[in-house]
Amino acid sequence: MLMPPFELHHPQSVEDACVIAAGLLEAGEEFDWVAGGTDLIPNYKWHINTKPHVISLAKIAGIDSISLTEIGCMARLHDLAEGGNAHPLVAEAASKVASSLIRRNATLGGNLCLDTRCFWYNQTEEWRSSIDWCHKCDCGTGSDCRVIPNQNELCVATYQGDIAPTLMVLNATAHLIGPNGPRNVLVNEFYQLDGMTRNILQPGEFMLKVTLPDDVEDWIGAYRKLRVRESWDFPEAGAAAAWKKGDRSTLRVATTALESIPRRHDEEVAISNGDVKAICNAIYDSTKPVNNTALPPRYRRNMIKILVKRACEE
Numbered sequence: 001m002l003m004p005p006f007e008l009h010h011p012q013s014v015e016d017a018c019v020i021a022a023g024l025l026e027a028g029e030e031f032d033w034v035a036g037g038t039d040l041i042p043n044y045k046w047h048i049n050t051k052p053h054v055i056s057l058a059k060i061a062g063i064d065s066i067s068l069t070e071i072g073c074m075a076r077l078h079d080l081a082e083g084g085n086a087h088p089l090v091a092e093a094a095s096k097v098a099s100s101l102i103r104r105n106a107t108l109g110g111n112l113c114l115d116t117r118c119f120w121y122n123q124t125e126e127w128r129s130s131i132d133w134c135h136k137c138d139c140g141t142g143s144d145c146r147v148i149p150n151q152n153e154l155c156v157a158t159y160q161g162d163i164a165p166t167l168m169v170l171n172a173t174a175h176l177i178g179p180n181g182p183r184n185v186l187v188n189e190f191y192q193l194d195g196m197t198r199n200i201l202q203p204g205e206f207m208l209k210v211t212l213p214d215d216v217e218d219w220i221g222a223y224r225k226l227r228v229r230e231s232w233d234f235p236e237a238g239a240a241a242a243w244k245k246g247d248r249s250t251l252r253v254a255t256t257a258l259e260s261i262p263r264r265h266d267e268e269v270a271i272s273n274g275d276v277k278a279i280c281n282a283i284y285d286s287t288k289p290v291n292n293t294a295l296p297p298r299y300r301r302n303m304i305k306i307l308v309k310r311a312c313e314e
């Protein structure tokens, strides 16, 4: 579990970060962004898709602010959960991520851009070499996916971040920046259904901040999570619900940890005419988790009905 060598870059400003990224891209050098490092560093120690360069966002001033309508990418989850400035739904999800120690370092940007997970992939190099690798980290062997083989190029590793579904139901916008300038996209449209591509970030781009609509204080909701150990485990399934105070017809529901992306279920809510039981059944019908996390897919799928019901009843 020795850390592989890489060159660490420490930009002091957003502009610096874009210049460094542009330079590395031009030189044909691969790199990763790192924020709190609570996911990237363990993956590097296991030699999972490491890069020769890593650009840290940690020394850029002013990108860790937290308010009701704006959260910087370097905002620590501990501050989101306990600082009293974030929307209560976002604070609730942040408080359920990992352990209190990890939340001191973990950031919002890292959580939203979290790598997808799979028990054939999140293993040591020796373990993976003993089963001859898999498609997401094939070490040049052209190995197939071990969960669903013979399915062309797709990886079905699971996105197991807790905060994305809460931002989806609050209609938040992700602000991205890179060598080609800034652009904005709804968090709802940020993710891409492939465990390797993961999201729409272009080479050299990173997530700068997330903004929430001006009327977000009028919205309430809840986040419910299934995990093996309450003390620190990733979600095996998660459901967020939000609605405008006093108007249940505005209900929005999103789920996480059931596929390669978190997903908002507008269609399932719309066809159910506000009936919570019907919404639970429609979401159950539309989700098909695969066998690559700690708990069996059938159990996770059954549990999503319970989690959605509890989140809506809150």
Ligand SMILES: Cc1cc2nc3c(=O)[nH]c(=O)nc-3n(C[C@H](O)[C@H](O)[C@H](O)COP(=O)(O)OP(=O)(O)OC[C@H]3O[C@@H](n4cnc5c(N)ncnc54)[C@H](O)[C@@H]3O)c2cc1C
Residues within 6 Å of the ligand: 032, 033, 034, 035, 036, 037, 038, 039, 040, 041, 042, 057, 073, 077, 096, 097, 098, 099, 102, 105, 106, 107, 108, 109, 110, 111, 112, 113, 114, 115, 160, 161, 162, 163, 201, 205, 206, 207, 208, 232, 233, 234, 235
């Ligand atoms: C034991 C353990 C338990 C955990 N439990 C949970 C859990 O219950 N729920 C959960 O959601 N997570 C969990 N995690 C994962 C992780 O700790 C959190 O998701 C955390 O919020 C990641 O943030 P970070 O700043 O540490 O990310 P990093 O490790 O720094 O980065 C994570 C990924 O995001 C990319 N990245 C980081 N910042 C940006 C940015 N601004 N723009 C673009 N890309 C970026 C990195 O390149 C990397 O691919 C757990 C981790 C561990 C070790």
Ligand code: SF4
Residues within 6 Å of the ligand: 117, 118, 119, 120, 121, 134, 135, 136, 137, 144, 145, 146, 147, 148, 154, 155, 156, 157, 195, 292
């Ligand atoms: S889903 Fe398949 S390709 Fe993706 S990490 Fe798992 S085994 Fe590898």
